[in-house]
Amino acid sequence: xxxxxxxxxxxxxxxxxxxxxxxxxxxxxxxxxxxxxxxxxxxxxxxxxxxxxxxxxxxxxxxxxxxxxxxxxxxxxxxxxxxxxxxxxxxxxxxxxxxxxxxxxxxxxxxxxxxxxxxxxxxxxxxxxxxxxxxxxxxxxxxxxxxxxxxxxxxxxxxxxxxxxxxxxxxxxxxxxxxxxxxxxxxxxxxxxxxxxxxxxxxxxxxxxxxxxxxxxxxxxxxxxxxxxxxxxxxxxxxxxxxxxxxxxxxxxxxxxxxxxxx
Amino acid sequence: xxxxxxxxxxxxxxxxxxxxxxxxxxxxxxxxxxxxxxxxxxxxxxxxxxxxxxxxxxxxxxxxxxxxxxxxxxxxxxxxxxxxxxxxxxxxxxxxxxxxxxxxxxxxxxxxxxxxxxxxxxxxxxxxxxxxxxxxxxxxxxxxxxxxxxxxxxxxxxxxxxxxxxxxxxxxxxxxxxxxxxxxxxxxxxxxxxxxxxxxxxxxxxxxxxxxxxxxxxxxxxxxxxxxxxxxxxxxxxxxxxxxxxxxxxxxxxxxxxxxxxx
DNA sequence: CGCGTATTTGAAGGGCCTCAAGTATAGTGG
DNA sequence: CCACTATACTTGAGGCCCTTCAAATACGCG
Numbered sequence: 287x288x289x290x291x292x293x294x295x296x297x298x299x300x301x302x303x304x305x306x307x308x309x310x311x312x313x314x315x316x317x318x319x320x321x322x323x324x325x326x327x328x329x330x331x332x333x334x335x336x337x338x339x340x341x342x343x344x345x346x347x348x349x350x351x352x353x354x355x356x357x358x359x360x361x362x363x364x365x366x367x368x369x370x371x372x373x374x375x376x377x378x379x380x381x382x383x384x385x386x387x388x389x390x391x392x393x394x395x396x397x398x399x400x401x402x403x404x405x406x407x408x409x410x411x412x413x414x415x416x417x418x419x420x421x422x423x424x425x426x427x428x429x430x431x432x433x434x435x436x437x438x439x440x441x442x443x444x445x446x447x448x449x450x451x452x453x454x455x456x457x458x459x460x461x462x463x464x465x466x467x468x469x470x471x472x473x474x475x476x477x478x479x480x481x482x483x484x485x486x487x488x489x490x491x492x493x494x495x496x497x498x499x500x501x502x503x504x505x506x507x508x509x510x511x512x513x514x515x516x517x518x519x520x521x522x523x524x525x526x527x528x529x530x531x532x533x534x535x536x537x538x539x540x541x542x543x544x545x546x547x548x549x
Numbered sequence: 550x551x552x553x554x555x556x557x558x559x560x561x562x563x564x565x566x567x568x569x570x571x572x573x574x575x576x577x578x579x580x581x582x583x584x585x586x587x588x589x590x591x592x593x594x595x596x597x598x599x600x601x602x603x604x605x606x607x608x609x610x611x612x613x614x615x616x617x618x619x620x621x622x623x624x625x626x627x628x629x630x631x632x633x634x635x636x637x638x639x640x641x642x643x644x645x646x647x648x649x650x651x652x653x654x655x656x657x658x659x660x661x662x663x664x665x666x667x668x669x670x671x672x673x674x675x676x677x678x679x680x681x682x683x684x685x686x687x688x689x690x691x692x693x694x695x696x697x698x699x700x701x702x703x704x705x706x707x708x709x710x711x712x713x714x715x716x717x718x719x720x721x722x723x724x725x726x727x728x729x730x731x732x733x734x735x736x737x738x739x740x741x742x743x744x745x746x747x748x749x750x751x752x753x754x755x756x757x758x759x760x761x762x763x764x765x766x767x768x769x770x771x772x773x774x775x776x777x778x779x780x781x782x783x784x785x786x787x788x789x790x791x792x793x794x795x796x797x798x799x800x801x802x803x804x805x806x807x808x809x810x811x812x
Numbered sequence: 813c814g815c816g817t818a819t820t821t822g823a824a825g826g827g828c829c830t831c832a833a834g835t836a837t838a839g840t841g842g
Numbered sequence: 843c844c845a846c847t848a849t850a851c852t853t854g855a856g857g858c859c860c861t862t863c864a865a866a867t868a869c870g871c872g
Contacts, residue, residue, distance in 0.1 A: 307838090347839095371715040374728070375800020379715040392704055403711065426689035433696035440703035441655055447710040448666060452634040452642040454714075455761045459828070465637070489850060498718045498761075500811050500829050505852055521837065521851070537638020570870095722860070752818065763861055768820055784819070784869065811829075 304483045305523045308409050311364035312387035316477045319361035319389060322416055322439070325432045342412045351405040353391055355417040359436070360390040365411020366487030369403050378404065380496045382450070383488060385470070387477035392443050408487045454497060457538040462497045463507045465536040467517065471526055486522040567746045568786045571672050574627035575650035579740045582624035582652060585679055585702070588695045605675045614668040616654055618680040622699070623654040628674020629750030632666050641667065643759045645713070646751060648733070650740035655706050671750045717760060720801040720811060725760045726770045727799040730780065734789055745792075749785040 314320055342363055345351055351360065351367060362384050369390065370378040381403070384390050390405055390413070418436065453465040475481035486493075490508075494501040511517045516532055518525040526532065577583055605626055608614055614623065614630060625647050632653065633641040644666070647653045653668055653676070681699065716728040738744035749756075753771075757764040774780045779795055781788040789795065 369711075371711055373715055373719065373801070374796070376720070379718050381711040381714045392707065402708065426693050430689055430693040430696055433693055433700055437696055437700035437703050440700050440707060444655065444703060444707045444710060445665065447707060447714065448632070448634055448644040451644045451710070451714055451717075452636055455642050456636065457639070490852095491850080494811065498811065501850095502830085502852080503828060506828095509852080533637070538636070753820095754818080764818095765820080765862085766860060769860095772820080 304480065305485045307485070309364055309366050309386050309411075309485075309487055310479060311412065312362075312477045312479065317361055317363075317387045317414075318439070319359065319414060319416060321435055322359065322432070323414075325428070325435060326416060343415060345407040345411045345413055347407055347409050349407050351390065351407065351413060354415055357418045359392055359416050359418055359439075361414045361416075362386050362388055362390065363412040363414055366408045367405050367411060367413075368408055368488065368492060369405045371403050377495070380492055382447070383408075383470075383492075383496070385473050385477070385487070386479065388473070389439060389443065392440050408492070453536065456536060459497075459499050459503050459507055460510075461536050461538045462499065463493075463504065463511070464516075464532045466493065466497060467524065467526065468529065468532055468536055471529070481526075483523075483525045486524055489522075567743065568748045570748070572627055572629050572649050572674075572748075572750055573742060574675065575625075575740045575742065580624055580626075580650045580677075581702070582622065582677060582679060584698055585622060585695070586677075588691070588698060589679060606678060608670040608674045608676055610670055610672050612670050614653065614670065614676060617678055620681040621654070622652060622679050622681055622702075624652050624677045624679075625649050626675040626677055629671045630668050630674060630676075631671055631751065631755060632668045634666050640758070643755055645710070646671075646733075646755075646759070648736050648740070648750070649742065651736070652702060652706065655703050671755070716799065719799060722760075722762050722766055722770055723773075724799050724801045725762065726756075726767065726774070727779075727795045729756065729760060730787065730789065731792065731795055731799055734792070744789075746786075746788040749787055752785075 314323070317323075345365070345367075353360065364386055366386070367384040367390060368380050369382045369384065370380045373379050384405070424432070450469075453469070454462060456462045456465055470486070471481040471484070474484055488496075490504050491501050494504045497504070508517075508519045511532075512519045516526075516528045516535075518527060577586070580586075608628070608630075616623065627649055629649070630647040630653060631643050632645045632647065633643045636642050647668070687695070713732075716732070717725060719725045719728055733749070734744040734747070737747055751759075753767050754764050757767045760767070771780075771782045774795075775782045779789075779791045779798075781790060
């Protein structure tokens with residue numbers, strides 16, 4: 287009953303190593319928090335840096351990520367997280383996934399009361415936490431540079447959110463899912479993690495929620511892409527076989543797709 | 550042919566003043582840029598402040614908003630703008646509307662090359678531009694506070710973008726349009742501008758683009774809401790007659806609406 | 813006051829959702 | 843290490859909501 291026919295099976299022993307159960311840790315050199323970490327460690331040795339930055343704090347699957355310090359920035363070291371926001375009358379809406387090397391909790395860096403955004407671990411993960419205020423031994427000039435960098439990171443996150451908003455509105459379900467796969471792959475690639483064959487950190491249900499589709503539709507789309515030879519799928523294990531085609535589909539101008547009038 | 554029946558006409562001479570052709574200017578006291586303006590004017594008189602901040606620069610309808618300074622923040626004083634981002638294979642996607650008193654160009658504050666986001670005036674507008682760097686006579690401590698405030702504004706913008714992402718995915722077209730009207734009204738209200746009866750700054754086409762719907766659908770929805778007495782519509786002129794009902798609809802749990810399974 | 817743009821309306825079709833089970837996977841505990 | 847069980851993933855049929863295409867009308871800017 288496998289309509290994928292003769293494509294290479296994903297579960298051969300040789301392929302086992304390509305699909306580790308969890309997202310592997312990133313090197314500090316590929317982490318978005320690196321610049322801030324370095325500034326926090328200005329003129330101090332590595333030992334001191336380790337004190338300032340909470341390294342490799344573990345988070346259990348399904349556990350909510352809380353900030354220890356009142357104002358701090360968090361980065362994912364291994365695993366993956368999701369950020370969700372409550373909607374007026376129903377289920378929470380996922381607004382972002384956080385892969386290794388990416389920043390979290392920036393949006394809430396200056397919140398006081400109950401945070402609007404809930405961040406939850408999709409699998410056993412490790413996070414690094416860097417306090418934003420009350421940094422010891424900071425000269426005013428250093429503080430100015432640090433805060434400027436913080437502002438730059440925040441605007442970068444804003445730009446990323448707007449990009450997400452743009453391709454997420456792609457015409458049709460196929461365009462959205464293709465864009466999603468390419469987005470995940472590009473983000474893995476930018477952190478020096480395998481980006482052609484990987485394990486999706488999130489269940490179909492979360493993908494559907496994020497893309498504004500029904501869970502069943504996402505399922506059918508995966509099988510459809512698989513059947514067309516664009517990807518290979520086995521549960522959460524994914525191999526991108528034809529990224530160029532996926533890009534075409536994501537653009538909404540796929541071969542047989544009609545033009546859409548959606549403004 | 551008007552199925553609105555006996556609702557009060559919107560175009561009576563008495564109502565003319567309630568629907569000025571353009572969005573009226575906000576007071577500085579209600580502007581999101583105020584805090585940064587004040588910090589930029591630390592210890593200097595109002596005349597000096599006027600020098601630092603480019604006040605009331607006019608932008609023609611349809612004209613693109615460019616930053617004069619390499620790094621600066623822009624606020625809308627009167628009128629309205631839209632920010633759009635190109636999509637892989639088609640029309641640009643509108644990611645935000647900017648009403649009087651709101652910030653723009655934060656997302657691109659540190660961009661160097663060609664900006665990804667295009668910001669265009671929806672009507673004749675006035676903007677204020679505040680340079681972010683090279684501020685004259687700034688002590689390091691002042692610079693630190695200024696940059697921290699900048700970071701806070703950026704994270705606030707990120708949070709706003711995530712909120713938008715959340716309610717924009719609302720179940721069904723009705724929920725989205727109801728949410729849209731309430732969002733616009735709330736933003737007018739927070740700037741001390743009339744929020745119960747106002748003129749929409751953008752055409753149907755842009756609303757449809759922003760909400761991920763077809764232009765015709767938005768039209769039909771406006772008439773439907775009108776027919777049910779929830780709002781009164783005449784072109785861009787809007788009166789919210791039953792905000793409570795709109796909130797219910799926006800929640801997706803409207804009286805006759807079935808539950809949705811969209812994850 | 814006229815022309816261009818924006819808004820409106822109708823009819824028909826298709827894509828995605830809904831409901832309902834069945835199957836496979838992975839996390840858990842013995 | 844293996845059985846067990848809860849969760850995640852699939853698959854099928856039917857129907858509604860929204861889109862698409864086409865064209866008329868109203869509004870507003872110059």
